[in-house]
Amino acid sequence: MSVESRGGRAQGGRGESPARPTREAAVAELTGLLAPAVAEAGFDLEEVDVRPAGRRRLVKVVVDGDDGVGLDDIALISEAASALLDASEVMGASPYVLEVTSPGVDRPLTEPRHWRRAVGRLVAVPLVEGGEIEGRVVAADEEAVEIDVAPPRRGKGGKGAKPAGRKGTGSKDAASKGAEPPAGRRRLGFGELGRGRVQVEFKAPAGGARGDGAGAAEETRSPAEPD
Numbered sequence: 001m002s003v004e005s006r007g008g009r010a011q012g013g014r015g016e017s018p019a020r021p022t023r024e025a026a027v028a029e030l031t032g033l034l035a036p037a038v039a040e041a042g043f044d045l046e047e048v049d050v051r052p053a054g055r056r057r058l059v060k061v062v063v064d065g066d067d068g069v070g071l072d073d074i075a076l077i078s079e080a081a082s083a084l085l086d087a088s089e090v091m092g093a094s095p096y097v098l099e100v101t102s103p104g105v106d107r108p109l110t111e112p113r114h115w116r117r118a119v120g121r122l123v124a125v126p127l128v129e130g131g132e133i134e135g136r137v138v139a140a141d142e143e144a145v146e147i148d149v150a151p152p153r154r155g156k157g158g159k160g161a162k163p164a165g166r167k168g169t170g171s172k173d174a175a176s177k178g179a180e181p182p183a184g185r186r187r188l189g190f191g192e193l194g195r196g197r198v199q200v201e202f203k204a205p206a207g208g209a210r211g212d213g214a215g216a217a218e219e220t221r222s223p224a225e226p227d
Contacts, residue, residue: 026050029090037080057096069102109196115140126194144189151183
């Protein structure tokens, strides 16, 4: 979806345009501006990014919810975000493209809500103590996630293969890192985990997972034509 409209307020004369904020400052200000509106719509603001796109800038807004995000939701959030940006001076007078979208499957699992929304999905996640596990997310709350851990894969260079250690060192650290995590259902606190990754499956489990990156709305914001 693409809508042409004004992107920022017009400035009076030569040399009066304010300096463009740094990317970090723009992201922080946009996050503070848009998060309440996204929350009011019943969703979470997952990410805001600003990147150059030719003569314009791309403002990417990623939103998500427990039941996913539909195209109608994306359109409504995009409309609300556009109105907020038009009324603010965050983007200045320069044209920009606003893109509102849902997260893709490659979004890392870093927050309890990410794990909750990944219930039923196959994931891989590194352990803080060393090693990595792969399994299906069974349940998640604000403290921990329950994963049905699959047996380690065997084979040269494959996931789950036991790393080779130095013979005769007797190192406890090496032994612990070389040990294979036990298979079966495990409850792991978020402090024990690194950044999880959803694994792409060619055939999703029954009743399984919701779609990711289902839709996106784009609005090209450019100076309006004079009346």
